[in-house]
Amino acid sequence: MRSKNTCLVCGEASAPLFENLVLGRYPVAYFQCQSCGLVQTEHPYWLDEAYGAAISSLDVGMVGRNIFLSHKAAQTIAAVFDPGARFLDYAGGYGLFVRMMRDKGFDFYRQDRYCSNIFAQHLDLKDLEPHARFELVTAFEVFEHLVDPVAEVRQLFDYADSVLFSTVLVPEGEPLQKDWWYLVPETGQHIVFFTVRALELLAQQLGCRFFSNHADLHLLTRRDIADPFAEKKKPISVRVAEKYLRWAMPSDLQGKSLLAQDFEAARQRASQRAAPSERR
Numbered sequence: 001m002r003s004k005n006t007c008l009v010c011g012e013a014s015a016p017l018f019e020n021l022v023l024g025r026y027p028v029a030y031f032q033c034q035s036c037g038l039v040q041t042e043h044p045y046w047l048d049e050a051y052g053a054a055i056s057s058l059d060v061g062m063v064g065r066n067i068f069l070s071h072k073a074a075q076t077i078a079a080v081f082d083p084g085a086r087f088l089d090y091a092g093g094y095g096l097f098v099r100m101m102r103d104k105g106f107d108f109y110r111q112d113r114y115c116s117n118i119f120a121q122h123l124d125l126k127d128l129e130p131h132a133r134f135e136l137v138t139a140f141e142v143f144e145h146l147v148d149p150v151a152e153v154r155q156l157f158d159y160a161d162s163v164l165f166s167t168v169l170v171p172e173g174e175p176l177q178k179d180w181w182y183l184v185p186e187t188g189q190h191i192v193f194f195t196v197r198a199l200e201l202l203a204q205q206l207g208c209r210f211f212s213n214h215a216d217l218h219l220l221t222r223r224d225i226a227d228p229f230a231e232k233k234k235p236i237s238v239r240v241a242e243k244y245l246r247w248a249m250p251s252d253l254q255g256k257s258l259l260a261q262d263f264e265a266a267r268q269r270a271s272q273r274a275a276p277s278e279r280r
Helices: 062-080 096-103 149-156 196-206 238-248 259-273
Strands: 014-022 026-033 039-041 086-090 107-111 136-140 162-166 209-212 217-221
Touching: 014 039, 062 096, 062 136, 062 162, 086 096, 096 107, 149 196, 196 209, 196 217
Parallel strands: 086 107, 086 136, 136 162
Antiparallel strands: 014 026, 026 039, 162 217, 209 217
């Protein structure tokens, strides 16, 4: 069981930050490591309830995010990997990302123990030979869900020598606030939040290299490759973090995205579903 006073990555002491109401009824404490800055909840005893649906109704940005990440993944693969090789999308949800990448010509497959495969049927890990290996694993919006980050990320290296992943970094420059949108306590699924330093220490424990755009996209690799984010680094601030919903719409389309508005509406609906009698 995770200790609320010990960092999940570096093992150093964590101090209390604040308390949030998770799933509208569980008062949950959040802690921050005094060494690497990692933020984590207390032991997440509510996860079975949180994953009653694999994809939260609050994830209104799923389509836009997959469009955005399919472009970024294609660029990264072209820059430092073999585009003709085979790839795996870990915790790939409905298979939309796999479908998009295959449409771009990349031989992608999907893995997800909890979610139905809608868009990439017959392209699951189980459809391949046992112990299949890949050029690269992608794990988008996965790390913030991990109960034991070191052990669970180590398992990803059973599939490939490199892991390309997205997770929003803890904003720098001021104390983290309990209303930071990426916490989404209404879903109960986000339980750990990284800093660059925490990810660097994670890489050290896994014996690999770490690259990052210092905002939302990162790479762990055991290969000697060039930094794919070398020209795109910028420290993440609270303002930038709040603008992370830029995944809403490709920039070449006209009109203002309604994603942020829909996200807030979904959060309000989730809060209202928790009956007053259930609150404590």
